[in-house]
Structure formats: C-alpha cells, structure tokens
Amino acid sequence: MSQESFAQFLSKKIEGRQFIDTGTVSRWERRINTPSFHNQIYILRKLRLNVCIASLLSEPEDEYGHEQAIKLLQNRFNRFSGLADKPYRITFPRFKYTESNDVNSFLNDKILREFNNSVLGVEFLNSNFLHVLLLEVDHVRIIKFYRDGQIVGHTAYATIYTEKLVKFLAQYCKSSIHSHLCSDIDGKILLNFSSYASDFSLYLFYVYHMIKDIELDPKIDWYVGHSFINDDWQIQKKLGAKLMACGKSAEQGGVKIGKSYTDSVMFSTSASTLLSSSLSALKEEDIFQYADIVKLTQ
Structure with missing residues (x-):
C-alpha cells in the first residue's frame, strides 16, 4: 500500500476525519517518531492481526x-x-x-x-x-x-x-x-x-x-x-x-x-x-x- 492509501485505510469511517495523514505515515517509516501505544494497537487491529498485547509493552x-x-x-x-x-x-x-x-x-x-x-x-x-x-x-x-x-x-x-x-x-x-x-x-x-x-x-x-x-x-x-x-x-x-x-x-x-x-x-x-x-x-x-x-x- 502507498503511504496515502495506508493513511486513508487507517482513518476511514471515523467521523469523516483524517486522523492519520500521509506525513504521519512517512515519519513512522523514517523512524522520526513512533505511533503511541494506543495507535500501535489500533493499527494492528485495523489490519485484523492477532497480537499478544504483552509483547508490545515497551513502556515502563x-x-x-x-x-x-x-x-x-x-x-x-x-x-x-x-x-x-x-x-x-x-x-x-x-x-x-x-x-x-x-x-x-x-x-x-x-x-x-x-x-x-x-x-x-x-x-x-x-x-x-x-x-x-x-x-x-x-x-x-x-x-x-x-x-x-x-x-x-x-x-x-x-x-x-x-x-x-x-x-x-x-x-x-x-x-x-x-x-x-x-x-x-x-x-x-x-x-x-x-x-x-x-x-x-x-x-x-x-x-x-x-x-x-x-x-x-x-x-x-x-x-x-x-x-x-x-x-x-x-x-x-x-x-x-x-x-x-x-x-x-x-x-x-x-x-x-x-x-x-x-x-x-x-x-x-x-x-x-x-x-x-x-x-x-x-x-x-x-x-x-x-x-x-x-x-x-x-
């Protein structure tokens, strides 16, 4: 998926607003910043991926x-x-x-x-x-x-x-x-x-x-x-x-x-x-x- 289509995929059907834009996806890919823990969960679930939450806990x-x-x-x-x-x-x-x-x-x-x-x-x-x-x-x-x-x-x-x-x-x-x-x-x-x-x-x-x-x-x-x-x-x-x-x-x-x-x-x-x-x-x-x-x- 392109950065644009991925951003649209993550944001669709949420009150008609673009919560995640192309620039955000680009910064994730270039490791300038990282999605919040909440957004990591949101992205994985939108992609319909099974995941062990405990394995994602990187916070203190x-x-x-x-x-x-x-x-x-x-x-x-x-x-x-x-x-x-x-x-x-x-x-x-x-x-x-x-x-x-x-x-x-x-x-x-x-x-x-x-x-x-x-x-x-x-x-x-x-x-x-x-x-x-x-x-x-x-x-x-x-x-x-x-x-x-x-x-x-x-x-x-x-x-x-x-x-x-x-x-x-x-x-x-x-x-x-x-x-x-x-x-x-x-x-x-x-x-x-x-x-x-x-x-x-x-x-x-x-x-x-x-x-x-x-x-x-x-x-x-x-x-x-x-x-x-x-x-x-x-x-x-x-x-x-x-x-x-x-x-x-x-x-x-x-x-x-x-x-x-x-x-x-x-x-x-x-x-x-x-x-x-x-x-x-x-x-x-x-x-x-x-x-x-x-x-x-x-």
Missing part, C-alpha cells in the same frame, strides 16, 4: 504494570462495593464457577433472576429485550460463580456485529447511537449484558477474561456496557467510555448526566483504548492472590 512497568491495573480496578470496585458481600474478605475465599453459552438457560434462570432482584434491587435487565437481541449474536460467554453451593456472582456478555447492534438499538430502543460508534463492515462489539461481583477476586476474573476475549478477536472494535451507579459511570469515563444512551429520568440518585439524573446509561469504549490501558497487563496470577477460583467439572 510502573505505567502499564499489574500494580496499576489492580489499583485501578480496586478503586472502581470499592466505589460500588455497597453491593458486595464483604464477609468474603475475612478469609481467603474459595469460589467455583461454571461456563456456558446457553442464553435461554441464563435468561430463564429463576435463581439468577431472584438473585439480581434481591441484590441489585432492579428487574432482571429487561429479559424480553435481551431475548430478541441475542438472536443476532456471534458468540456468548456466561459465567456463574458459586460459594458453598450458593450463587454469589455472574457475568454474561456476547460478541455481536456492530452493524446489527446499531440497527437493533435504532429499531427497538429508539436510540440514536453516538456517531463515533462505527467500524468496518465486519467489525464486532463485545456487549456486556449482565454482571455482578460479590468479591474483588470475581471482578478481577471477569475483567481479565473479557480483556482476553477482545485481544483474541481483532474484529472486536468496541466494548459496550451499562451502569446503574453514578460512581461506576464516572470511573468508566476515566477509562475512555463514551455515553451512548440514557435510561429514564430520575428525580434523585441514579446516574448524573450534566445537571440531571437518569436511572441508567449505556456506554462504549474502543477496544484499542482498553487494550492500551493497564488492564491489559492483568494476569491469572493476579486473580489468585485474592481467592481460589476453580471451574466446576460438567
């Missing part, structure tokens, strides 16, 4: 190291730990988990529905909405965590083609998606449609696996999630999240947007932003500092 360990990732996640978890069962921290806990892609089983799980209603205090994330949406997904991962036979957390997310999600939200949610949420025709989104962690180790576990799923599929351009908690949303923004849609207006509490409140928000973060953050430095060993997590045999 204190900038992209495990300790920063743990601190970042601990800070975020503590901000909504009012939902958490803190007694699990008294001793080194042991959790077991199951993993499946059975969406109907997840949505129709009475125990899980009751668990969400009692712990989160909200209806089970509009299961009718999810039933329709999940007909379009490319892949689903559902993890349920147990301790002493009781469910104590879960995470459920799906990979869906960006074009399908945008059309679905426009049709069923009457939502005008933020113009920055675009990708190539075969681009994908990792959609988090339900998560709860009663313990920091469980939170680390599913963040680690979600990051790995993004890393392993270079077609995933975006991560889309939701929040009912203002503090959580404020930290999501610090991670580069952009607001996509708001829920119903709330007189008080909920998520603060400007001077008003809403009961929930939907947000998106680019895959490159997440993978260039300290979160990509997480390892399985970091999780097992806090708990013993064992997969149940089927």
Whole structure:
C-alpha cells in the first residue's frame, strides 16, 4: 500500500476525519517518531492481526504494570462495593464457577433472576429485550460463580456485529447511537449484558477474561456496557467510555448526566483504548492472590 492509501485505510469511517495523514505515515517509516501505544494497537487491529498485547509493552512497568491495573480496578470496585458481600474478605475465599453459552438457560434462570432482584434491587435487565437481541449474536460467554453451593456472582456478555447492534438499538430502543460508534463492515462489539461481583477476586476474573476475549478477536472494535451507579459511570469515563444512551429520568440518585439524573446509561469504549490501558497487563496470577477460583467439572 502507498503511504496515502495506508493513511486513508487507517482513518476511514471515523467521523469523516483524517486522523492519520500521509506525513504521519512517512515519519513512522523514517523512524522520526513512533505511533503511541494506543495507535500501535489500533493499527494492528485495523489490519485484523492477532497480537499478544504483552509483547508490545515497551513502556515502563510502573505505567502499564499489574500494580496499576489492580489499583485501578480496586478503586472502581470499592466505589460500588455497597453491593458486595464483604464477609468474603475475612478469609481467603474459595469460589467455583461454571461456563456456558446457553442464553435461554441464563435468561430463564429463576435463581439468577431472584438473585439480581434481591441484590441489585432492579428487574432482571429487561429479559424480553435481551431475548430478541441475542438472536443476532456471534458468540456468548456466561459465567456463574458459586460459594458453598450458593450463587454469589455472574457475568454474561456476547460478541455481536456492530452493524446489527446499531440497527437493533435504532429499531427497538429508539436510540440514536453516538456517531463515533462505527467500524468496518465486519467489525464486532463485545456487549456486556449482565454482571455482578460479590468479591474483588470475581471482578478481577471477569475483567481479565473479557480483556482476553477482545485481544483474541481483532474484529472486536468496541466494548459496550451499562451502569446503574453514578460512581461506576464516572470511573468508566476515566477509562475512555463514551455515553451512548440514557435510561429514564430520575428525580434523585441514579446516574448524573450534566445537571440531571437518569436511572441508567449505556456506554462504549474502543477496544484499542482498553487494550492500551493497564488492564491489559492483568494476569491469572493476579486473580489468585485474592481467592481460589476453580471451574466446576460438567
């Protein structure tokens, strides 16, 4: 590819702006300067190349190291730990988990529905909405965590083609998606449609696996999630999240947007932003500092 065609290739479909020009590509080739770590990730993923993020980490360990990732996640978890069962921290806990892609089983799980209603205090994330949406997904991962036979957390997310999600939200949610949420025709989104962690180790576990799923599929351009908690949303923004849609207006509490409140928000973060953050430095060993997590045999 010529420098011009390569620059156009990297910049196409991003709000109609030329973020990377021919001069920039020329300076990279002549080694006058180097793309930022974020842009290195972006370029590789636009080229649909699988890459081990750890192999690209050329920055000092204190900038992209495990300790920063743990601190970042601990800070975020503590901000909504009012939902958490803190007694699990008294001793080194042991959790077991199951993993499946059975969406109907997840949505129709009475125990899980009751668990969400009692712990989160909200209806089970509009299961009718999810039933329709999940007909379009490319892949689903559902993890349920147990301790002493009781469910104590879960995470459920799906990979869906960006074009399908945008059309679905426009049709069923009457939502005008933020113009920055675009990708190539075969681009994908990792959609988090339900998560709860009663313990920091469980939170680390599913963040680690979600990051790995993004890393392993270079077609995933975006991560889309939701929040009912203002503090959580404020930290999501610090991670580069952009607001996509708001829920119903709330007189008080909920998520603060400007001077008003809403009961929930939907947000998106680019895959490159997440993978260039300290979160990509997480390892399985970091999780097992806090708990013993064992997969149940089927």
